[in-house]
Amino acid sequence: MGSSSKRCLGAILVASFYFSTSLAFFPAHHEGESAHPVEHGPKPGLSPHFYRSTCPQADEIVVSVLKKAIAKEPRIAASLLRLLFHDCFVQGCDASVLLDDSKAVASEKNALPNKKSIRGFEVIDEIKAALEEACPHTVSCADTIALAARGSTVLSGGPYWELPLGRRDSKTAYMKLANKNLPPPNATLHRLVKFFGRQGLDKTDLVALSGSHTIGMARCVSFKQRLYNQHRDNKPDMTLEKRFYHKLASICPRTGGDNNISPLDFASPPKFDNSYYKLIVEGRGLLNSDQVLWTGKDPEIAHLVKSYAENESLFFEHYVNSIIKMGNTNPLLGSDGEIRMNCRRVNHVR
Ligand code: HEM
Numbered sequence: 001m002g003s004s005s006k007r008c009l010g011a012i013l014v015a016s017f018y019f020s021t022s023l024a025f026f027p028a029h030h031e032g033e034s035a036h037p038v039e040h041g042p043k044p045g046l047s048p049h050f051y052r053s054t055c056p057q058a059d060e061i062v063v064s065v066l067k068k069a070i071a072k073e074p075r076i077a078a079s080l081l082r083l084l085f086h087d088c089f090v091q092g093c094d095a096s097v098l099l100d101d102s103k104a105v106a107s108e109k110n111a112l113p114n115k116k117s118i119r120g121f122e123v124i125d126e127i128k129a130a131l132e133e134a135c136p137h138t139v140s141c142a143d144t145i146a147l148a149a150r151g152s153t154v155l156s157g158g159p160y161w162e163l164p165l166g167r168r169d170s171k172t173a174y175m176k177l178a179n180k181n182l183p184p185p186n187a188t189l190h191r192l193v194k195f196f197g198r199q200g201l202d203k204t205d206l207v208a209l210s211g212s213h214t215i216g217m218a219r220c221v222s223f224k225q226r227l228y229n230q231h232r233d234n235k236p237d238m239t240l241e242k243r244f245y246h247k248l249a250s251i252c253p254r255t256g257g258d259n260n261i262s263p264l265d266f267a268s269p270p271k272f273d274n275s276y277y278k279l280i281v282e283g284r285g286l287l288n289s290d291q292v293l294w295t296g297k298d299p300e301i302a303h304l305v306k307s308y309a310e311n312e313s314l315f316f317e318h319y320v321n322s323i324i325k326m327g328n329t330n331p332l333l334g335s336d337g338e339i340r341m342n343c344r345r346v347n348h349v350r
């Protein structure tokens with residue numbers, strides 16, 4: 001290879017590096033920040049080795065706290081995985097979801113999709129305290145969420161992935177954006193595709209990431225419409241398999257019982273596997289947003305559901321790609337944001 005063609009290859013590699021990091025800046029929604037953060041010039045991107053010299057034991061610490069927390073309550077793994085989703089879909093993966101209400105902050109915890117639903121904050125606090133003790137002022141809350149999500153997946157029997165790190169923490173939360181960007185459980189397939197599209201995520205990402213519902217629980221209020229009034233006609237969702245319908249109706253009565261819970265994947269509630277897709281194909285998906293992946297008349301999406309139901313390795317492979325992609329949404333990098341000491345509040349309230 002001549003030196004000019006080597007230089008050319010080098011230019012392509014450099015260009016593709018900046019292309020892939022610039023994807024991380026899209027879409028930019030940070031309040032008070034430039035609408036064109038790319039103009040601030042190249043910044044160091046995320047890297048799996050970000051804490052190699054500053055906190056090499058970070059993941060070990062996270063996993064040891066997780067093991068205790070999951071032994072105490074297996075569902076907590078699901079709750080922590082969901083935190084990453086609800087963080088990343090609202091102004092990027094910046095730990096905005098962890099901020100409590102204060103004079104300056106309208107907490108995302110009070111947004112409709114989160115209220116009385118999102119959980120796991122005490123475990124995040126515990127992990128963060130252990131990280132602060134070992135490596136003071138080093139590991140961000142945003143990375144703590146991402147590490148907890150990966151650890152929870154692995155400890156539930158799911159795939160491992162090499163996790164890019166180096167996200168920093170926001171100084172703001174955005175409750176209204178949480179209401180706008182987080183999809184409701186009764187969304188149509190068309191709208192689900194749009195919600196994901198807004199985050200730069202495609203149909204494969206939608207189907208693969210929905211597989212997170214292989215673990216965890218949902219409240220009656222999240223699926224009640226399907227049992228009693230699916231199309232505002234006082235009738236159930238006809239795509240519900242009959243025995244499954246009766247089982248759900250016994251947990252979730254027509255009136256009351258809104259906070260009763262049911263597993264999202266009743267075949268293997270605490271195990272991260274592909275049974276979620278097998279159930280969907282049988283008309284036994286819990287949420288409308290789960291079932292429409294199969295019944296929503298999108299051949300590409302239905303084909304993915306069927307492939308994952310038949311091939312768990314394929315599901316794991318796609319899941320890893322998609323959750324890395326989701327985790328790279330609009331991170332704060334370089335000297336943007338801060339490393340919060342306490343994940344529930346910003347460091348210096350002026
Ligand atoms: C496709 C659109 C999605 C919708 C409409 C949706 C909606 C929901 C709803 C309504 C619940 C139950 C909440 C409750 O009743 O309190 C839930 C639980 C859960 N979601 Fe999703 N979700 C979606 C995608 C995702 C994604 C992308 C992830 C993770 C990457 C995820 C992870 C989870 C987990 C693990 C739970 C169980 C949480 C627990 O047991 O505490 N979901 N989701």
Ligand SMILES: *[C@@H]1O[C@H](CO)[C@@H](O)[C@H](O)[C@H]1NC(C)=O
Pocket residue numbers: 184186187188230
């Ligand atoms: C979804 O539920 C909300 C709240 O109950 C309701 O206002 C909305 O009309 C429902 N959407 C569909 C498509 O049924």
Ligand SMILES: *[C@@H]1O[C@H](CO)[C@@H](O)[C@H](O)[C@H]1NC(C)=O
Pocket residue numbers: 311313314317
């Ligand atoms: C299942 O998916 C894996 C991963 O993509 C692939 O290597 C394998 O060939 C697939 N197995 C079958 C039976 O199609």
